[in-house]
Amino acid sequence: MSSYAHPEALVTTDWLAGHLNDSDIRIVESNEDVLLYSTGHIPGAVHIDWRSDLQDQTVRDYISPAAFAELAAKNGIGRDTTVVFYGDKSNWWACYALWAFRLFGHPNVKILDGGRDKWIAEGRPTTREVPGPAPAEYPVPPKRYDDEIRAFFDDALAQSRGRKPLIDVRSPGEFVGDVTHMPEYPQEGVLRGGHVPGAKSVPWKRAVKDDATFKSADDLRAIYEGEAGLKPGDDVIAYCRIGERSSHTWFVLTYLLGYEKVRNYDGSWTEWGNKVLAPIAKGA
Amino acid sequence: MYPPKLQQIVELFEVLPDIEKRETLITYADQAKSKEPREGETFDLEDVRKDEECTDTVGIFLKVNPDRTTRYRVALGPQVQTLTKAMTAILCKGLEGITIEQVLDVPADFVPKIVGADLVRQRSQTVYYILTRMKSAATVWRNRDRAANLA
Numbered sequence: 001m002s003s004y005a006h007p008e009a010l011v012t013t014d015w016l017a018g019h020l021n022d023s024d025i026r027i028v029e030s031n032e033d034v035l036l037y038s039t040g041h042i043p044g045a046v047h048i049d050w051r052s053d054l055q056d057q058t059v060r061d062y063i064s065p066a067a068f069a070e071l072a073a074k075n076g077i078g079r080d081t082t083v084v085f086y087g088d089k090s091n092w093w094a095c096y097a098l099w100a101f102r103l104f105g106h107p108n109v110k111i112l113d114g115g116r117d118k119w120i121a122e123g124r125p126t127t128r129e130v131p132g133p134a135p136a137e138y139p140v141p142p143k144r145y146d147d148e149i150r151a152f153f154d155d156a157l158a159q160s161r162g163r164k165p166l167i168d169v170r171s172p173g174e175f176v177g178d179v180t181h182m183p184e185y186p187q188e189g190v191l192r193g194g195h196v197p198g199a200k201s202v203p204w205k206r207a208v209k210d211d212a213t214f215k216s217a218d219d220l221r222a223i224y225e226g227e228a229g230l231k232p233g234d235d236v237i238a239y240c241r242i243g244e245r246s247s248h249t250w251f252v253l254t255y256l257l258g259y260e261k262v263r264n265y266d267g268s269w270t271e272w273g274n275k276v277l278a279p280i281a282k283g284a
Numbered sequence: 285m286y287p288p289k290l291q292q293i294v295e296l297f298e299v300l301p302d303i304e305k306r307e308t309l310i311t312y313a314d315q316a317k318s319k320e321p322r323e324g325e326t327f328d329l330e331d332v333r334k335d336e337e338c339t340d341t342v343g344i345f346l347k348v349n350p351d352r353t354t355r356y357r358v359a360l361g362p363q364v365q366t367l368t369k370a371m372t373a374i375l376c377k378g379l380e381g382i383t384i385e386q387v388l389d390v391p392a393d394f395v396p397k398i399v400g401a402d403l404v405r406q407r408s409q410t411v412y413y414i415l416t417r418m419k420s421a422a423t424v425w426r427n428r429d430r431a432a433n434l435a
Binding site for chain 2: 032033034035036038039052
C-alpha cells in the first residue's frame with residue numbers, strides 16, 4: 001500500500017484536537033453555507049469566506065497581495081503560521097481557501113481530513129465564541145502564483161487543442177451537457193452545457209469516502225491514473241463550474257498524489273460555457 | 285404590506301446592522317427544529333420531497349382551519365443550509381394565522397430586506413425556496429378545495 005506524496009498536508013481530527021491551542025497554528029473554517037460558522041465552529045477557528053474575503057469584489061479575480069497580507073494579519077496569521085483549513089461539503093471550500101493561500105505563496109497549509117462533518121460526527125467540541133487573535137505581521141507577498149497553479153481560459157483552450165490532460169470534476173450530468181449546474185444548486189447563468197473538448201470526467205466526489213475523508217493513495221491512483229489516464233509528471237488542468245470543486249481535485253493531485261504541475265481553472269464552466277466561440281463537446 | 289407578524293419581523297431586520305442581521309438569522313435557524321410537526325398533530329396536506337433547489341429533503345405540513353386560516357409545520361433534513369433553516373422559522377412565525385389566500389398573496393420582496401442583498405445574491409434560489417414550497421402547498425390545497433366545492 002503506497003502513501004500520500006505529502007502526508008504532512010493532512011491532519012486528523014485527533015491530531016487537531018490535541019493542537020487547538022498551539023500558537024503557531026491557525027485553524028480556518030471555510031464553508032459553502034455562509035452562516036454555518038456562526039452556528040458553531042472548532043474552538044479557536046477563524047472564518048474566511050471564499051467570496052467576500054478571498055475574491056475581489058468588483059473584478060472576477062482574487063484579492064491583491066496587499067489585501068491578502070491584510071486578511072492574514074487580521075486573522076492572526078503570520079508568514080510562518082501553519083494554517084489548517086476545514087469546512088463543509090467534504091472540504092470543498094477549505095481546499096479552495098487553501099488553494100487561494102497558495103496563490104499568495106503561503107507555505108504551511110494543511111487540510112483537516114474529513115472536515116467539519118467528521119469533527120461534528122465524532123462529537124468533538126464546538127463553540128460560537130469568535131476568537132480575536134492578536135494581529136500578526138504578514139509581509140505583502142511579492143507576487144501571486146497565478147502562472148504556477150491557476151489556469152485561465154487561454155490556458156485551458158491550449159490544453160484542449162494540445163490534447164493535454166483536462167479533468168472535468170463536475171457531476172456526470174453537467175459533463176455530458178444535460179444540465180448546466182450540479183443537482184441541488186441554482187443555475188448560475190451558464191448558457192451552454194457540455195465540457196471542454198478532450199476533458200476526462202472524474203467527479204470530485206470520487207476522491208472522498210462516505211465520512212468525507214480522502215481515499216487511500218492506491219484508490220486515488222486507480223481513479224486518476226488507472227481510469228483517467230493521468231501520469232506523474234503530467235501538466236494537468238482541473239475545472240468545474242466556478243473553481244471550487246476543482247480546487248478539491250487540485251489538492252488531491254498536488255498533495256496526495258504528488259503531481260507537480262496542476263492548475264485550477266477557476267473561470268471554469270461559468271466562463272467557458274458562456275464564452276462566444278468556445279468549443280464545446282457534449283455526451284460522455 | 286406583509287401579514288402583520290411578518291411585517292414585524294421585516295421591520296426588525298431592516299434596522300439591524302449586517303452583523304446583527306446575521307446573528308438574528310442564526311437565532312431563527314436555531315428555532316427551525318421547533319417548527320417540525322408535533323406528536324398528535326394532523327394536517328390537511330403533507331408535501332415531503334427532495335428538490336434540486338435544496339440540499340436535503342423538506343417536508344411542508346399544512347393545517348387549514350374552517351375559517352381558512354393556516355398553520356404550517358416544516359420538517360428539514362440534516363443537510364439543509366442554515367439560511368433555509370432561518371427562513372423556515374421566520375415564515376412559520378410570520379405567516380401564522382393568515383388565510384390560504386393571504387399566503388398566496390405574500391410578495392417575495394421581503395426576503396432581501398431580511399437576509400440582505402449579499403446573501404440573496406449568493407444563494408439566490410435557496411432563500412426563496414421555503415416560501416415557494418409553502419405557496420405551492422397552499423395552491424394545491426385551494427385547488428382541491430375548489431374541486432370539492434364544484435363536485
